[in-house]
Structures are given as C-alpha cells and as structure tokens.
Amino acid sequence: MDLDFDVVELDESDHPTEGVQAPDFVRPLVNDEYWEDVALSELTADGPVLLVFYTMDGDFPATYIWNELRDRAWDDDYDVTIVGLSISSPYEHKTFIEEREMDYQLFSDPQNGVAEEYGITNDLDGMAGISEPRPAVFLLDGDRTIQYVWVAQEWPDFPDYDEVENEIAAL
Amino acid sequence: MSDSAVTDDPSITLYRLQACPFCERVVRTLDEYDLEYRSRFVEPMHSERNVVKRISGNRTVPAIVDETTGVTMSESANIVGYLETTYGNGA
Numbered sequence: 001m002d003l004d005f006d007v008v009e010l011d012e013s014d015h016p017t018e019g020v021q022a023p024d025f026v027r028p029l030v031n032d033e034y035w036e037d038v039a040l041s042e043l044t045a046d047g048p049v050l051l052v053f054y055t056m057d058g059d060f061p062a063t064y065i066w067n068e069l070r071d072r073a074w075d076d077d078y079d080v081t082i083v084g085l086s087i088s089s090p091y092e093h094k095t096f097i098e099e100r101e102m103d104y105q106l107f108s109d110p111q112n113g114v115a116e117e118y119g120i121t122n123d124l125d126g127m128a129g130i131s132e133p134r135p136a137v138f139l140l141d142g143d144r145t146i147q148y149v150w151v152a153q154e155w156p157d158f159p160d161y162d163e164v165e166n167e168i169a170a171l
Numbered sequence: 172m173s174d175s176a177v178t179d180d181p182s183i184t185l186y187r188l189q190a191c192p193f194c195e196r197v198v199r200t201l202d203e204y205d206l207e208y209r210s211r212f213v214e215p216m217h218s219e220r221n222v223v224k225r226i227s228g229n230r231t232v233p234a235i236v237d238e239t240t241g242v243t244m245s246e247s248a249n250i251v252g253y254l255e256t257t258y259g260n261g262a
Contacts, residue, residue, distance in 0.1 A: 033222035034186070034211040094214065 008155040014119040022144045023117045027107040030093035050082045053133035057088040057096040070102040087132045181207035182238040193247040194233040204258040
C-alpha cells in the first residue's frame with residue numbers, strides 16, 4: 001500500500017545535551033485551580049523533573065502525548081515531577097488539564113522564549129507569526145543537569161515512552 | 172515582580188483575577204508598602220474558584236493569605252485596611 005503523505009523533516013536542532021545544565025526560567029505554572037509564576041529550579045529543588053515540551057493545546061499530538069503520560073503515571077512509581085510547557089495561554093491549559101483529567105501542571109509560554117533558550121523552536125507553516133517548541137523531553141536531576149534528552153527531528157513525532165521510562169528508572 | 176521575588180517565597184499570597192479593579196487596588200497598596208507577594212490567578216467563573224473558597228471560606232477575589240501574621244482575608248476594602256494597619260506608616 002502506498003500511503004501518500006508527508007512527514008515534515010525539521011531543521012537540525014541546537015539544543016543542550018546530556019550532562020549539561022538546562023537553562024532555568026520563570027513562567028506561569030498552571031494547575032487545575034490557578035496559576036502563578038514558578039521557576040523550573042523550584043521544581044528541581046524537590047528532585048528530578050521530566051520537562052515535556054509539546055505543541056499547542058488542542059492539536060492531536062498534544063492530546064496523544066498527555067493521554068499517554070497520564071496513563072503511564074511514572075510519578076506514581078518513581079521520584080520524578082512531570083511538567084509540560086506549550087505556548088497555550090493559562091486559560092487553555094486549565095481547560096486542557098480538566099479535559100485530559102490529569103494531575104500534571106503546565107507552564108504557559110505564549111512568546112516561546114523558553115523554546116528559544118533551549119534551541120528547539122518551530123515556526124509554524126500557514127500560521128503567520130506563531131512559533132512553538134518542537135516536541136521534546138528533558139529529564140533533569142536536582143541540579144537541572146540533563147540526564148536524558150529527546151527532541152523531535154520530524155513533525156509529527158513522539159518520544160519513545162519506554163526509553164523515557166527506563167531513563168527515569170535508572171536515575 | 173522580579174525573578175528573585177518569585178523564588179524568595181514571599182509570605183503574602185494574593186488570589187486575583189485578571190483585569191479585576193478590586194484586585195488592582197490591593198496590588199497598588201502592596202506596591203505602595205514595598206511588600207513582596209505571590210500572585211495566584213483564578214478564573215472568572217465563581218464555580219471554578221474552589222481554591223479560594225478553601226482558603227477564605229468564599230469564592231470572591233481579591234483574597235490574601237499572610238503567613239507572617241496568619242491572616243486570611245477577602246474584600247478589597249478590608250484587605251487595604253489590614254495592609255495599612257499592619258504595614259503602613261502608622262504601623
């Protein structure tokens with residue numbers, strides 16, 4: 001069967017790699033009740049963090065990835081905080097958290113500055129002026145040192161969930 | 172607020188709604204007395220404000236929690252009066 005569709009190749013990314021300290025940032029962190037400015041370093045101060053960059057709330061990859069992360073619930077079995085980041089507004093995040101029925105908190109970064117800092121921006125074709133993070137996963141230890149990283153090289157693309165779980169288990 | 176204000180864990184938490192003039196009145200007073208505070212934003216719908224009800228007993232904003240004095244309070248006039256009395260020039 002010849003499936004006639006295109007997976008978009010993304011440009012090479014220039015992101016920080018394993019062993020490097022991930023850049024700190026402050027953004028509104030949204031939970032199911034409110035949002036407030038929180039630093040990434042405040043989260044890592046409590047232990048390892050899985051920082052999940054994903055695409056805007058409402059597209060199908062965002063739904064797929066958070067359904068998967070919710071169902072796998074790694075934080076039940078391991079000492080890890082799972083947190084997301086997209087360009088969606090706090091209001092959209094709050095709705096998304098409710099719809100996905102998940103316990104995870106989401107950073108809101110409409111101007112995409114964090115993805116820029118991490119070298120993983122993706123300018124969207126056909127949506128003038130909108131840039132968002134390409135899908136990416138950074139596993140950080142308590143010092144924000146990167147223990148594992150995956151960055152999408154094509155679009156759409158999803159992390160290898162089993163591999164991420166192995167890395168979390170190996171911390 | 173600067174980044175350091177965020178990470179310094181201020182003792183005052185303000186529950187607020189975007190574009191709410193009563194909330195801004197409290198913000199102005201906090202700024203006037205150079206008080207550091209943490210902003211927690213809630214949604215316009217009252218039914219979506221359970222966190223505020225849990226801390227203050229009702230769903231209105233603004234509401235503040237001051238861990239230094241152990242005070243939790245609603246209603247902007249009350250809050251402004253409290254801040255003046257506790258942190259104002261006459262305090």
